[in-house]
Amino acid sequence: MTSNHTIEAVRIPEVKTGGSVRADCSVLNERMGKVVLVTGANSGVGLALCQRLLSEDAQLQLCLACRNEQRAAAARQSLLSSHPKAHVSLVRLDVSSMRSVLRATEEIRQRYSRLDYLYLNAGIMPSPQVDFRALYKGLFSGKAIHMFSTGEGLLTQKDSVTSDGLQQVFATNLFGHFLLVRELEPLLCQPGHSSQLIWTSSSNARRSAFSLDDLQHKQGAEPYSSSKYASDLLSLALNRRYNSQGLYSSVICPGLVMTNLTYGILPSFFWSLIMPIMWLIRIFTNTFTLTPYNGAEALFWLFMQKPESLDPMLKYHSLTSGLGNNYTQTRKMDIDDATSAALYEKLLEMEKTVRRKLNDEDEEH
Ligand SMILES: NC(=O)c1ccc[n+]([C@@H]2O[C@H](COP(=O)([O-])OP(=O)(O)OC[C@H]3O[C@@H](n4cnc5c(N)ncnc54)[C@H](OP(=O)(O)O)[C@@H]3O)[C@@H](O)[C@H]2O)c1
Numbered sequence: 558m559t560s561n562h563t564i565e566a567v568r569i570p571e572v573k574t575g576g577s578v579r580a581d582c583s584v585l586n587e588r589m590g591k592v593v594l595v596t597g598a599n600s601g602v603g604l605a606l607c608q609r610l611l612s613e614d615a616q617l618q619l620c621l622a623c624r625n626e627q628r629a630a631a632a633r634q635s636l637l638s639s640h641p642k643a644h645v646s647l648v649r650l651d652v653s654s655m656r657s658v659l660r661a662t663e664e665i666r667q668r669y670s671r672l673d674y675l676y677l678n679a680g681i682m683p684s685p686q687v688d689f690r691a692l693y694k695g696l697f698s699g700k701a702i703h704m705f706s707t708g709e710g711l712l713t714q715k716d717s718v719t720s721d722g723l724q725q726v727f728a729t730n731l732f733g734h735f736l737l738v739r740e741l742e743p744l745l746c747q748p749g750h751s752s753q754l755i756w757t758s759s760s761n762a763r764r765s766a767f768s769l770d771d772l773q774h775k776q777g778a779e780p781y782s783s784s785k786y787a788s789d790l791l792s793l794a795l796n797r798r799y800n801s802q803g804l805y806s807s808v809i810c811p812g813l814v815m816t817n818l819t820y821g822i823l824p825s826f827f828w829s830l831i832m833p834i835m836w837l838i839r840i841f842t843n844t845f846t847l848t849p850y851n852g853a854e855a856l857f858w859l860f861m862q863k864p865e866s867l868d869p870m871l872k873y874h875s876l877t878s879g880l881g882n883n884y885t886q887t888r889k890m891d892i893d894d895a896t897s898a899a900l901y902e903k904l905l906e907m908e909k910t911v912r913r914k915l916n917d918e919d920e921e922h
Contacts, residue, residue, distance in 0.1 A: 590616030592672050597679025599623045599632035601816030605849035609857045611640040618644050624651040652679050652733030655721045655911050662740035672744040677734040678757040682781045684715035685822045702842045707760040713778035724773035730784035746802040753864045754806040762786040764891050789890050794901035796869040805864030809855035809873040812846030843876035851877045858885040
């Protein structure tokens with residue numbers, strides 16, 4: 558990425574308009590097929606999704622939205638080495654920083670005239686701690702596999718505060734993505750055209766970890782679970798708000814996948830030690846998808862669906878059978894319209910406050 562935060566893999570045709578030169582995005586989009594933007598695309602499930610999308614559709618305009626330029630460039634390189642003719646560009650985006658979201662979206666709006674798919678995939682689970690008492694209890698209850706595959710009751714995290722004054726997990730997993738959607742609304746809501754938002758949520762999303770009175774989960778020890786539950790609620794609210802404008806939102810769970818995120822929970826030697834057991838458990842539980850390729854199944858499946866046919870109350874789960882076959886299965890979410898609408902209103906309020914704060918800072922400078 559260059560100093561203006563982007564590297565473009567494609568040359569955008571330029572047209573003269575009243576003395577100024579600009580990229581003719583509409584011409585570009587028509588010629589180049591579907592436009593897909595993926596946050597957190599440089600590793601894990603996000604990167605595996607990009608590989609799968611390029612294998613499916615060579616005409617795709619794929620934009621990797623990542624916070625780290627070296628890791629982003631390496632991901633782009635690995636995608637191009639398997640798909641040398643692919644159109645892969647980068648935009649620098651730190652979803653936990655509201656300034657970064659505003660800068661990136663300005664860049665994206667200049668580059669594209671529409672977005673067909675926005676994958677809201679970037680996520681963190683900082684300093685996860687295993688609750689060994691819960692682990693010990695769980696092992697001897699009938700819920701051991703459920704506990705391992707969802708992390709329910711097993712994991713707590715240590716959160717911090719961003720420069721915007723928001724809780725880090727909330728800002729990354731939810732609020733930054735909310736602002737991204739709001740800023741990209743003109744590209745996502747195009748007359749006569751439908752677009753999809755696809756959230757990488759989790760089975761760890763739990764109502765009991767979430768409170769409308771503590772949206773950012775300042776008080777609790779499970780900010781990850783809270784933020785993922787909030788993304789399920791937000792997806793529903795976005796459907797209610799935007800379906801009439803051709804924008805549809807869905808949530809998925811990738812299953813238990815070995816990625817940087819899971820390697821943060823326990824040291825890698827431990828995972829290596831228990832890996833044979835994990836593969837064994839896979840025979841009995843389809844939620845142990847284990848590889849990023851398998852974990853990306855539901856994200857990829859949704860790419861092929863007519864969004865109008867999707868049920869906003871369902872979560873789409875990536876599953877892998879004992880024989881290693883991937884499939885997507887739906888499960889009803891524990892969400893309701895009233896809580897979802899209340900969350901949406903609170904997020905709009907919070908957005909106003911954040912924008913005001915940024916404006917004040919700009920004026921001061
Ligand atoms: N692995 C699992 O078992 C599992 C289960 C359920 C849900 N999930 C969800 O799956 C999604 C992908 O995670 P993963 O398992 O593939 O882990 P991962 O390999 O760690 O991928 C996370 C991605 O998010 C990016 N990211 C983190 N913070 C960011 C920020 N502030 N701005 C922009 N990008 C940021 C990371 O970038 P960097 O490389 O720069 O850190 C990375 O590309 C997450 O939303 C996670 O919650 C994972």
